[in-house]
Amino acid sequence: MIARGVEKIVEFLFPPACPVCGAPVSIHGELCEDCFGCFDWIGRPKCVRCGYPLPPRADGVSKCPVCAMGECKLEWLRCACRYDDASREVMLPFKHGGRIKYAKFMSRAMIWALRDVPADCDIVMPVPLARRRLIHRTYNQATLLARPIARAMNRPLDVDSVRRCHRPDMGHMTPRQRKENIRGVFTVVHPERIRGRKILLVDDVYMSGATLGELRRVLLRAGAESVCGVAFCRVVRTV
Numbered sequence: 001m002i003a004r005g006v007e008k009i010v011e012f013l014f015p016p017a018c019p020v021c022g023a024p025v026s027i028h029g030e031l032c033e034d035c036f037g038c039f040d041w042i043g044r045p046k047c048v049r050c051g052y053p054l055p056p057r058a059d060g061v062s063k064c065p066v067c068a069m070g071e072c073k074l075e076w077l078r079c080a081c082r083y084d085d086a087s088r089e090v091m092l093p094f095k096h097g098g099r100i101k102y103a104k105f106m107s108r109a110m111i112w113a114l115r116d117v118p119a120d121c122d123i124v125m126p127v128p129l130a131r132r133r134l135i136h137r138t139y140n141q142a143t144l145l146a147r148p149i150a151r152a153m154n155r156p157l158d159v160d161s162v163r164r165c166h167r168p169d170m171g172h173m174t175p176r177q178r179k180e181n182i183r184g185v186f187t188v189v190h191p192e193r194i195r196g197r198k199i200l201l202v203d204d205v206y207m208s209g210a211t212l213g214e215l216r217r218v219l220l221r222a223g224a225e226s227v228c229g230v231a232f233c234r235v236v237r238t239v
């Protein structure tokens with residue numbers, strides 16, 4: 001009774017507002033209709049393995065060209081929307097500007113993106129941030145997204161079995177440079193927690209796949225059974 005009263009007062013003082021534009025909404029942390037409509041959400045049809053959006057008339061085709069050639073490194077991958085102007089506008093302040101209030105709608109969208117894949121992972125693991133970067137930024141944006149996903153899946157969150165060493169930012173690198181730059185940055189420090197486990201990696205954005213690919217490599221070497229991934233948005237190039 002008292003709790004409900006307090007809730008009402010809080011709602012009166014801080015009515016739910018869209019985290020992006022501030023318009024009134026019915027639930028805390030949700031996007032308003034206009035902001036929701038700005039994102040290019042990935043629906044169907046899409047590649048059964050990597051979730052790459054396929055053309056509307058992809059008759060009988062279930063895999064994108066990359067997966068058809070067997071080049072996808074992950075067991076499967078799902079992303080909520082495309083990386084474009086709208087998602088970039090929330091990604092950058094979320095990652096670098098302390099806008100952690102975006103985590104709620106982003107993680108919800110990622111849980112939605114996971115609706116058609118087997119919910120059989122054992123561990124939810126955010127892509128680790130190098131210690132130096134974590135101290136500077138004060139938070140790991142991938143952990144903010146992974147926590148509600150782990151909760152929704154009722155699986156443990158693992159934030160310390162893998163360590164990352166510091167390397168220059170990959171922002172303006174070519175896919176090849178990214179791959180070379182990321183090689184060897186991750187170290188499994190608790191292999192006993194990894195061995196025989198199915199691991200779901202969580203990141204904010206999927207660009208070239210270099211980061212998740214390298215993490216997968218070290219996790220499999222440490223004995224993981226399988227490695228799959230989920231990100232809020234992904235780069236969609238014409239293939």
Ligand SMILES: [Zn+2]
Nearest residue numbers: 018021032035
């Ligand atoms: Zn809005």
Ligand SMILES: [Zn+2]
Nearest residue numbers: 047050064067
């Ligand atoms: Zn694919």
